[in-house]
Amino acid sequence: DQQVKQNSPSLSVQEGRISILNCDYTNSMFDYFLWYKKYPAEGPTFLISISSIKDKNEDGRFTVFLNKSAKHLSLHIVPSQPGDSAVYFCAVEGVTGNTGKLIFGQGTTLQVKP
Amino acid sequence: GAGVSQSPSNKVTEKGKDVELRCDPISGHTALYWYRQSLGQGLEFLIYFQGNSAPDKSGLPSDRFSAERTGGSVSTLTIQRTQQEDSAVYLCASSLERTGKFFFGQGTRLTVV
Numbered sequence: 001d002q003q004v005k006q007n008s009p010s011l012s013v014q015e016g017r018i019s020i021l022n023c024d025y026t027n028s029m030f031d032y033f034l035w036y037k038k039y040p041a042e043g044p045t046f047l048i049s050i051s052s053i054k055d056k057n058e059d060g061r062f063t064v065f066l067n068k069s070a071k072h073l074s075l076h077i078v079p080s081q082p083g084d085s086a087v088y089f090c091a092v093e094g095v096t097g098n099t100g101k102l103i104f105g106q107g108t109t110l111q112v113k114p
Numbered sequence: 115g116a117g118v119s120q121s122p123s124n125k126v127t128e129k130g131k132d133v134e135l136r137c138d139p140i141s142g143h144t145a146l147y148w149y150r151q152s153l154g155q156g157l158e159f160l161i162y163f164q165g166n167s168a169p170d171k172s173g174l175p176s177d178r179f180s181a182e183r184t185g186g187s188v189s190t191l192t193i194q195r196t197q198q199e200d201s202a203v204y205l206c207a208s209s210l211e212r213t214g215k216f217f218f219g220q221g222t223r224l225t226v227v
Contacts, residue, residue, distance in 0.1 A: 006156075032214040043118070043205055043218030044157070089157065093214045099162045099170045100145060102214055106156035 003027055004092055006105035013112050019077040021108050023090030026071065032093040033066055034102065035075045037086045044089060048075070080112045116140075120206050120219035127196055127226055135191045135222045139208030146189050147209070147216065148173075148181060152202040160204075163189060196226045 005024045013019045021035075031052050036044035050057040050064045050073075057064050063076045073090055087109050091102040119138040127133050139146050148160040159173040163183045174180070178197075183189040193200055203223050207216035 034214045036216075041220065043207070043220050044216075045218070046215045049214055091157075091214065099164075100209065100214070101147060101159055101162050101170060102157075102216060103159065104149075104157040 002106075004090060004103050004105040006090060006108050008108050009106070010109045010111070013080045013110065015082055015112055015114050016079045019075075019080045019084065019110055019112065021075040021077075021088050021090075021110065023073040023075075023105050024071060025073065025092055027092075028068065028071065030092040033064070033073050034091045034093075035062075035064060036089045036091060036104075038089065038107070039086050047088075077110075080110075082112050082114050085110055085112050118206055118208055118217050118219035120204075120222050122222060123220065124223045125225070127224070129198060129226055130195055132192065132194045133196055133224065135193075135204050135206075135224070137189045137191070137206030137219060139187065139189070139206070140210075140217055141187075143208035143210050143217070144186065145209040146183060147207045148189070148191050149205045149207065150202040151205065151221075157205065160191070193224075196224075198226045200224060201226045 003026050034049040035047040037047045038044040048062050048064050050066050065074045087107045089107045090105045121136045146163040149157045161181050162170040165186045166183050178194045181191045203221040205221045207218045209216050
């Protein structure tokens with residue numbers, strides 16, 4: 001029972017172009033939606049988040065869009081840079097209990113080619 | 115310390131042995147989480163600590179897995195009688211506030227041979 005799905009295991013983009021990473025979720029009660037970035041041999045690092053009351057949040061080259069009716073989250077990176085090459089995980093904050101735990105997708109490996 | 119610290123970075127153990135993985139969270143972070151990432155998989159939740167108590171252990175895969183946290187700080191994840199399917203990267207994260215912003219350690223890569 002996957003509550004968070006990233007259907008594209010990998011994505012390859014040319015430097016300077018836009019990268020669009022997608023994520024679908026099943027539960028309309030989630031409060032927070034986040035993106036994490038992970039380099040090899042390192043732990044994931046927080047990238048950007050959005051609360052359920054918004055539909056867009058922007059931070060420099062990174063923008064997260066939330067489409068609640070479609071239960072869809074996306075991350076746009078523009079312009080993409082080679083240093084953006086990493087695994088990107090979307091995550092949602094669980095609604096059961098009050099733990100604040102995150103439920104992660106399977107990840108999408110982004111390769112930005114120079 | 116400045117960040118979340120995990121030790122060891124790598125651990126190779128023989129099937130059937132017990133292992134202990136350690137996590138030192140960011141000072142003052144009351145929430146602590148353990149996750150694991152198996153090869154080609156996403157991050158799988160294991161257990162959540164608030165202070166020294168573990169209100170959510172729902173992700174522990176079997177009774178061979180246990181964890182404790184002492185002094186509201188360091189946590190230890192113990193796997194008894196390790197199996198090959200336990201091989202994974204075990205990640206610890208701490209958090210101060212409920213906005214989902216976790217700070218992860220670099221992980222412990224466990225290989226059971």
